[in-house]
Structure formats: C-alpha cells, structure tokens
Amino acid sequence: MFCLSQLKHLPKVIGIGVKKCGTGGLITFLAKHPLIRIPKIHSGETFFFTEKPKTGPYTYRSYFPPTNKMELGMEKTPIYFDSSNINLASTMKKMVPKAKILLMVCDPTMRSFSDYIHEGDQHPDSPAGIVTKQNTFEEFIDKYVPKMQLLLQQSHDNHTSYGDDYKTQIMLRGLRKTIPEATLITTGLYIYHIQTWKTFYDKSNFLIVDGEEFIKNTGAVIEQIQEFLGIPKLVWKEDFVKHPDTGFYCYRKLTEKHLNGSHVETDDELRTSLKCLQKNKGRTRNGVKHASPEALEKLSQFYKPYNKAFYQETGKTYNWL
Numbered sequence: 001m002f003c004l005s006q007l008k009h010l011p012k013v014i015g016i017g018v019k020k021c022g023t024g025g026l027i028t029f030l031a032k033h034p035l036i037r038i039p040k041i042h043s044g045e046t047f048f049f050t051e052k053p054k055t056g057p058y059t060y061r062s063y064f065p066p067t068n069k070m071e072l073g074m075e076k077t078p079i080y081f082d083s084s085n086i087n088l089a090s091t092m093k094k095m096v097p098k099a100k101i102l103l104m105v106c107d108p109t110m111r112s113f114s115d116y117i118h119e120g121d122q123h124p125d126s127p128a129g130i131v132t133k134q135n136t137f138e139e140f141i142d143k144y145v146p147k148m149q150l151l152l153q154q155s156h157d158n159h160t161s162y163g164d165d166y167k168t169q170i171m172l173r174g175l176r177k178t179i180p181e182a183t184l185i186t187t188g189l190y191i192y193h194i195q196t197w198k199t200f201y202d203k204s205n206f207l208i209v210d211g212e213e214f215i216k217n218t219g220a221v222i223e224q225i226q227e228f229l230g231i232p233k234l235v236w237k238e239d240f241v242k243h244p245d246t247g248f249y250c251y252r253k254l255t256e257k258h259l260n261g262s263h264v265e266t267d268d269e270l271r272t273s274l275k276c277l278q279k280n281k282g283r284t285r286n287g288v289k290h291a292s293p294e295a296l297e298k299l300s301q302f303y304k305p306y307n308k309a310f311y312q313e314t315g316k317t318y319n320w321l
C-alpha cells in the first residue's frame with residue numbers, strides 16, 4: 001500500500017533562533033516559496049531537539065510534510081540557539097549533517113523588551129511571565145542586570161575573551177533551569193551561545209541574518225536567503241508591501257496589474273490584500289508597547305562589550321551599539 005510517510009524527509013533548513021528577532025516572519029515569508037515546505041504545527045516550530053531528540057530521526061521526519069527531491073523541508077525553533085542543552089548543536093549535526101542553518105539575531109536590548117512583553121502576554125504563568133506581571137520592565141532591569149553582571153564576573157575569572165569561555169557558556173545555559181526568567185536577558189548574550197554552533201557548522205552551511213535589517217528590508221533579506229539556500233529566486237522584494245497602519249512589511253504577490261499600473265489600490269483594498277503576520281507580532285518594535293529610555297539605555301550599556309565581541313566573532317558590524 002502507498003504510504004505518505006515514506007515520502008517524508010528530514011529538513012534541509014533549520015532556523016535556530018533567536019527568540020523575538022523575527023523568526024516568525026522569516027519562516028512565514030520563506031514558506032511563500034513553492035519549494036519550501038514547513039510543518040503545519042506551532043508556526044513551524046517542532047521543538048524536536050529540545051524535547052525529544054532521543055526518539056531519533058524517524059520521529060523528527062514525521063513532523064514534516066512529504067517533500068520531493070527539489071523541495072526543502074524547513075522548521076524553526078527559536079529556543080535551539082541557547083537551549084539549556086549545550087550538546088544540542090552536536091546532536092543536530094549528527095542527525096541532519098547537511099542541513100543549512102539560519103540564525104536571525106537582532107538588537108539584544110530590543111529583543112529583551114520584546115521577550116518581556118511576550119512572556120507576560122503569552123505565558124503569564126511561566127517564571128518569566130510571573131516576573132513580568134510583578135515588575136515593570138524598569139524594575140526588572142534594575143533587579144536582574146546587576147545579578148547577571150555578578151554571575152558573569154564570578155564565572156569569567158581570568159578569561160580575557162568572552163566567547164571561548166566554556167564555563168560561562170555552561171553557566172548561562174544552566175540559568176534556564178535555575179533562574180528561568182533570567183533568559184529574558186541572557187538569550188541576548190549571543191557571543192557565548194554562538195560558540196557551539198561555530199564548532200559544528202562552517203560558513204557554507206550557516207547564515208546569520210540581521211533581524212533589524214529584516215524589519216526594514218524584508219524582501220531584500222528573503223532574496224538573500226534564497227541565494228544562500230541555492231533555490232531559484234521566486235519570492236522578490238516587490239512581493240512585500242508595508243502595511244499602511246503598522247508600518248511592518250506584509251506579503252502580497254506582485255501581479256501584472258501592479259506592474260502595468262492599470263489599477264491604483266486604495267488603502268482599504270491594500271489592507272485586505274496583504275498577508276501579514278499574526279497580531280501578536282509587531283507589538284514593541286513599532287512602539288505600541290514601550291519601555292522607558294533609561295531602562296533601555298541601562299540594558300544597552302550592559303550588552304555593549306558582548307555585542308562588540310559578537311561583531312568581532314562574526315566579522316560584521318551591526319547597528320546595536
């Protein structure tokens with residue numbers, strides 16, 4: 001008998017994070033490409049490597065829709081990047097050695113505030129959600145930044161460079177279990193979390209995307225990713241249009257009538273034709289929810305040396321200092 005699961009394959013593309021950097025937009029817009037196929041569950045998030053890696057490749061494969069030789073199965077689970085399991089990258093490499101990895105980073109200060117709002121709204125009973133209900137963002141920063149500074153100082157000993165400090169990499173990942181709400185801050189210490197990925201994936205299979213750039217130039221970033229994945233460019237810059245109210249890019253396939261200008265759309269027509277991300281995306285970056293500039297400045301000062309080290313590590317200057 002013909003069995004669909006026989007046509008299921010392991011993914012060829014995995015988005016590993018970073019949480020709140022735009023990973024939802026990344027997978028949603030990439031899935032507009034006819035060769036990219038994503039799991040139907042949880043916005044394409046399987047959590048396989050954090051929840052059940054021991055169940056093996058057969059289980060992992062079962063999450064994906066059937067794909068032919070040309071098609072690329074893709075998932076993204078933002079927590080992979082800095083999960084408590086330091087061996088996650090090595091397990092992934094063993095199971096899907098040829099997968100291309102997408103890492104979307106963004107300004108860690110803005111990421112932290114976005115995560116703070118997200119946990120309070122989406123997971124009010126989680127440790128982070130409870131802390132966000134009990135503290136304003138400013139109070140949270142005043143309590144937890146000094147705590148993190150102390151832990152980092154104690155762990156760092158005599159190390160001169162940040163990234164290769166294995167003890168601190170382990171310590172930060174361990175905080176997920178001991179002080180879970182601290183991840184609102186520690187996830188943004190990219191320089192530590194990237195180390196294990198660097199060990200297992202070389203540049204040809206690992207693309208770092210800037211989430212801030214993605215917000216500003218969504219279509220250009222999506223074009224760049226298609227190049228990296230080696231698939232024909234079928235989703236273009238021109239397929240993305242800014243929503244007249246939110247200012248975020250949404251998808252709308254460019255058609256002949258747009259090209260020849262035979263029909264000029266009203267804002268209302270535009271609103272109904274756009275395929276935007278769900279409503280809980282875009283709460284902080286366009287100022288619907290805002291934090292005090294002082295709290296953001298404190299956090300940004302805290303991240304500064306770690307951002308600099310990350311710039312050096314990746315050989316790219318982002319705009320977060």
Ligand SMILES: Nc1ncnc2c1ncn2[C@@H]1O[C@H](COP(=O)(O)OS(=O)(=O)O)[C@@H](OP(=O)(O)O)[C@H]1O
Pocket residue numbers: 018019020021022023024025078113114115118214215218248249250277280281282283284285286
């Ligand atoms: N096109 C478009 N529309 C709406 N929102 C956009 C878009 N592109 C990027 N973003 C930013 O994505 C942020 C959410 O990040 P993630 O999708 O990674 O969140 S999650 O980890 O999956 O929960 C989300 O963060 P918030 O602004 O805090 O909601 C957005 O700023």
